[in-house]
Amino acid sequence: MPEGDTVFRTARRLEAALAGRVLSVSDFRVPAHATLSLVDWMVESVVSRGKHLLIRTRPPARVSAPPLSIHSHLLMEGHWDVYATGERWRSPAFKARAVLGNTAFTAVGFDLGFLHVLRTNEEVEVIGHLGPDPLGHSWDPDEAVRRLLADPLRPIGLALLDQRLLCGLGNVYRSELLFVARVHPRTPTGEVEDLHHLVDLAHRLLNANKDRARRVTTGADGMNPYWVYGRGGQACMRCRGILSKESLAESDRSAERDIYFCASCQGSTVRIGESNRNHP
Incomplete structure (x- = not known):
């Protein structure tokens, strides 16, 4: 997509x-x-x-x-x-x-x-309404964090799809980013331990894939290019637990989208700083 x-x-x-x-x-x-x-x-x-x-x-x-x-x-x-x-x-x-x-x-x-x-x-x-672009010449991570924090109670899994806050991310990247960062998608944005690291990870992942014919987020162009996206019901490659797929939408359910995650790896108490920082 x-x-x-x-x-x-x-x-x-x-x-x-x-x-x-x-x-x-x-x-x-x-x-x-x-x-x-x-x-x-x-x-x-x-x-x-x-x-x-x-x-x-x-x-x-x-x-x-x-x-x-x-x-x-x-x-x-x-x-x-x-x-x-x-x-x-x-x-x-x-x-x-x-x-x-x-x-x-x-x-x-x-x-x-x-x-x-x-x-x-x-x-x-x-x-003009778009937020900072991770692939743009004027990329501004501090501005991206500021915009994301404008509504601290909004779930981070919804905030990452709002193009006014940070543009270029879709359902694939928001699922993958939150998994790599070990953040549950329903975590309120204001409670994300290290939002700057999550924004930096978005920048790194998009830049790592901008020259690839096939998008890869696992760091290896193998059978499973994604950690969680599209893999609901399959085994987590990190903990071997079963991956979840849930619908996540604003309160009016006007933009309901499926999101994939690992309930075990992405518990809300796990901090971003514990994620794999060697990821591309």
Whole structure:
């Protein structure tokens, strides 16, 4: 499932294929932008911010228009593919929401959660609410801790999914982070013994995976790349107890998501400082 490391790699692939090149193909297959054409526009850069992706473009000199950014979010099933121009697509064309191409490469966004084109100087309106990005150049762990502590009674398992506090984490990383740190997901955020270490661990894990084709949190690219995620009912690789899977949601149950953990290893009295700090 797409999380911050996936979007980071996607941005890098798109940057290599599109940045510094003029578009010869521009096809937006969403009603709001169906008539928009960016043919002859230059792609200046492609960047990620948490789970958000921004393709920044500028018009040719003859066109009086502001620079535009193509803002997309992958949600659960979305992905951007890059092809040599003329190469057959690996996904069906009816799933394509955007097609951007130049003489060498074609980038196609399939099943995008949403797609929006806006002025580049208005990007703050769509990403300005996001918290610090562990893969961003301006990563600020102290600010991430400050935001997490703004609601000290909120369970840490819910707080880690709030993109306004710390962006880029999804259900995989929150389950894995809390297991490695030996923190029960229902622990109130204000009672987490060493929140700075948990935030640092998020930074380390995402950075360890940003260059990997296959996400791994166990430190070994073996049969089980994850400690707990997706392994409910199986044996814990640390204590051999049975892993749990529970639903965790806000009080209104509006965003209920399954979380995986080890009730034995992640007792609420276990401190983060006792976790394995040799983890990647």
